[in-house]
Amino acid sequence: MSRLSRRITEVFHVPVHQRAHGVLGTCALRQGRFGEARRHFKQSLALTAPGGDERNRAATLDHLSLVEKYLGRFDEALRFALEALALYRRLDDHAGLALCLNNLGALHMAREDYRSGLPHLHEALAMCERDGLSGTLPFVLSNLSEVELHVGNLPAARDHATRAGEIAQAKGNRAARLWATLQLGRIAQREGDLDGARRLLAEGTAGAAAIGVPSLQCIAVVAFAELLCADDDRTAAARVLGFAARQPSMGGLLAESIDAERQRLALPVDRVPLAIDLAELLRRIADEAPVAHEPLRALLHKAERRRTARA
Numbered sequence: 001m002s003r004l005s006r007r008i009t010e011v012f013h014v015p016v017h018q019r020a021h022g023v024l025g026t027c028a029l030r031q032g033r034f035g036e037a038r039r040h041f042k043q044s045l046a047l048t049a050p051g052g053d054e055r056n057r058a059a060t061l062d063h064l065s066l067v068e069k070y071l072g073r074f075d076e077a078l079r080f081a082l083e084a085l086a087l088y089r090r091l092d093d094h095a096g097l098a099l100c101l102n103n104l105g106a107l108h109m110a111r112e113d114y115r116s117g118l119p120h121l122h123e124a125l126a127m128c129e130r131d132g133l134s135g136t137l138p139f140v141l142s143n144l145s146e147v148e149l150h151v152g153n154l155p156a157a158r159d160h161a162t163r164a165g166e167i168a169q170a171k172g173n174r175a176a177r178l179w180a181t182l183q184l185g186r187i188a189q190r191e192g193d194l195d196g197a198r199r200l201l202a203e204g205t206a207g208a209a210a211i212g213v214p215s216l217q218c219i220a221v222v223a224f225a226e227l228l229c230a231d232d233d234r235t236a237a238a239r240v241l242g243f244a245a246r247q248p249s250m251g252g253l254l255a256e257s258i259d260a261e262r263q264r265l266a267l268p269v270d271r272v273p274l275a276i277d278l279a280e281l282l283r284r285i286a287d288e289a290p291v292a293h294e295p296l297r298a299l300l301h302k303a304e305r306r307r308t309a310r311a
Contacts, residue, residue: 018047032214038067058087072252098127102140138164138176178207182219202289209282214249222261236300242270247278272303
């Protein structure tokens with residue numbers, strides 16, 4: 001992408017260059033390269049002339065808020081989000097406003113401030129349903145499902161996740177559909193349906209590995225750890241969360257969310273190294289579901305025995 005960026009700089013005038021930085025930033029954001037995304041979005045913002053394309057400016061601010069959230073800089077993320085929100089309201093841009101409200105709600109959720117996040121999500125939901133914003137609706141439903149899962153309202157969590165998955169499937173949004181699959185697996189686990197949870201986890205993890213989205217891969221690992229705890233294998237659960245938190249692709253907010261899950265499950269910090277990489281872990285989570293992940297669990301316990309023997 002760097003060669004493309006340089007070529008655009010050489011050939012095109014500033015407005016096109018500004019949009020190009022936005023596209024490059026979006027690509028980097030989706031692939032989890034948050035530092036690179038931040039650089040492109042900042043450059044796009046710097047190239048926006050006073051009184052210029054305010055819709056593009058609002059979208060760039062919203063994207064910057066997402067980047068800062070994933071980097072763990074919540075104050076900066078909130079500042080960008082509120083600036084984007086004000087711009088979208090002034091422009092009366094309902095599509096942009098609904099997405100911005102959803103992202104703002106998710107930002108508060110990342111800080112476990114559900115009370116502040118819910119009004120933004122409810123406003124986004126009403127706007128999506130009133131104006132037919134089916135592209136944004138699955139994301140809003142996903143966040144509402146996460147809230148309901150957090151408070152233990154499993155039927156509502158399931159309803160939101162099921163609807164999100166159906167809309168995402170109809171829209172061809174693979175990432176949102178995979179998120180819904182993983183969420184439904186987590187709900188099945190909490191309902192005591194471990195076989196159903198393993199089946200959904202396998203499907204969602206295989207897809208998350210295939211499309212290479214770090215946030216989905218993080219959810220898959222967390223769901224696997226929850227499943228291990230439900231099967232009373234807390235050592236393996238702590239090991240897999242500790243391993244995931246050390247992966248370069250799981251930096252910033254993702255690492256914080258993994259640690260928050262570890263604390264929620266009351267698991268110890270585990271730094272035992274594993275003889276596999278993240279891709280292999282994801283493959284085995286997907287492939288070994290029919291045998292309740294017994295080979296993978298044996299490997300996780302073997303790592304501890306190797307460390308004890310060396311000591």
